[in-house]
Every structure is written in C-alpha cells, then in structure tokens.
Amino acid sequence: MRAKRNGVLLVSTLGAIFTAEMVAGQAVDQIVAAEERRIQQAQESQDVIDGIVEETRSITEEYRSVMKEVDGLIVYNTLLQRQIDDQNQELANLAESIDSVTVIERQILPLLTRMIDGLERFVAADVPFLINERTERVNSLSALLNRADVTAAEKFRVVMEAWQIENDYGRTIFSYTGELDIDGLNREVDFLQIGRVSLVYQTPDGENQGVWDQANREWVALGTDYRNSIRQALRLARGQTSPSLLLLPVPAPEEG
Helix, strand or coil, X not given: CHHHHHHHHHHHHHHHHHHHHHHHHHHHHHHXXXXXXXXXXXXXXXXXXXXXXXXXXXXHHHHHHHHHHHHHHHHHHHHHHHHHHHHHHHHHHHHHHHHHHHHHHHHHHHHHHHHHHHHXXXXXXXXXXXXXXXXXXXXXXXXXXXXXXXXXXXXXXXXXXXXXXXXXXXXXXXXXXXXXEECCEEEEEEEEEECCCEEEEECCCCCCEEEEECCCCEEEEECHHHHHHHHHHHHHHCCCCCCCCCCCCCCCCCCC
C-alpha cells in the first residue's frame, strides 16, 4: 500500500511539475508576445513620430520659403509705392501746369508781340544788309503770331530764333549779290557785310564802290583807292582766299 501511495504521489508530483512548467511556458510566451507587441507599438509610434518630424521639417522649409517670398514682395511693394508716390506727385505737377497754361499764354502772347515789334524797329533802323530777307522774316513772325494751329511754345521758339539770327549777324562777314541804284541806274553789285561795322558794295567790273553811312543813312561813293581791298575782302568772304590784313572804310565810333 505504501508503495502504491508513493507511486501515486510521484505521479502527482510529476504532473504538478509538468503543469507548472506548462504554465511557466505559457507565461513566458505571453511575456514574449507582450514584448513583441510593445516593440511593434513602439515601432509604430516611432514611425508616427518620424512622419510628424518629416512633415514638420517640410512645413518649416515651406514657411521659410514663403517668408523669403514675403520679404521680397515687401521690398517690391515698397519700391512700387515709391514709384506711385512719385507718379502722383508728377500728376499733381502736371495738373498745376495745365491749370497755369492759360495764364502763361495770356502773358506770353503780348510779350511776343512786343518782341516782334522791337525786332521790326531794329531791322528798319539797322545797317540795311539783307534788308529784304530780314524784313520778310519779321513779316512771317507777325503772320505766325496770328495762327491758331501753332502753340505758344512754338511761336516763342521761332521768335527767339529770329532774334538769335540778328544777333549772329554782328559776328559774321559775308558777301551777297543784289541791286542798287547808282547815279539813277539800277546796277547789280556785290555787297560785303562785316558784322555791323561796315557795309560796302562794288560793281562786278570794279568801277564803282561805296560804303553805307549809318549816321546819315545813305550810300557814299568811294574812290578807286579801295577797289583792290574790297575785291580782296569779297574773295575772303566767299572763302576764295586766306585771311589777310585789309584796308576798308569803317565809320568812326560815336559817343553813346
């Protein structure tokens, strides 16, 4: 009986040990499985974190790019605003100029009239060189002033140009051909104009020559003593000879 009990006890003990080992194995498996799940969850969490980090990095780079573009747009808009302000100022200046155009025209037209009248009196009182050409120029100015299709600025330019031409005459020496009444005969002569200092003439044959007397406003005949000098001066004025010392009649200076 004792032996039987011992056998049963041994079997029971072995069974308990086997059962315990099975339970322990199951516990280990569960622990391993739990660890594997924890590792998998950790990996999944890490993947989520990596995705968030990557997305954050992409958003940051995009933000920086956008901010650079914004900074560029701010600079561009600042420049545009300056241009707009400058254009607005120009528009204001133009508007002011347009408002004053009528006033300017009212003031400039009487001024041009006085300038043309003064030029006409000056030409009439001046040494009578190119008298027809200069008189026609003054007459054309008077006609220009009455034209409605010409701006005040253009009228002013033409009048100033005419005055400039008259001013330049005083610094030039030139010759031209014209007609002159000599002893009751209309003769073709060569005129020599030396600034406003002297105006002389000579017939092509060299037989007649004379000088303009501005004080008495008449032509004075010259003798043959000036024949060669006047002929040489005419050639000089035409560019046919080199400059040289000439003996020509010049009026004596008068007291102002």
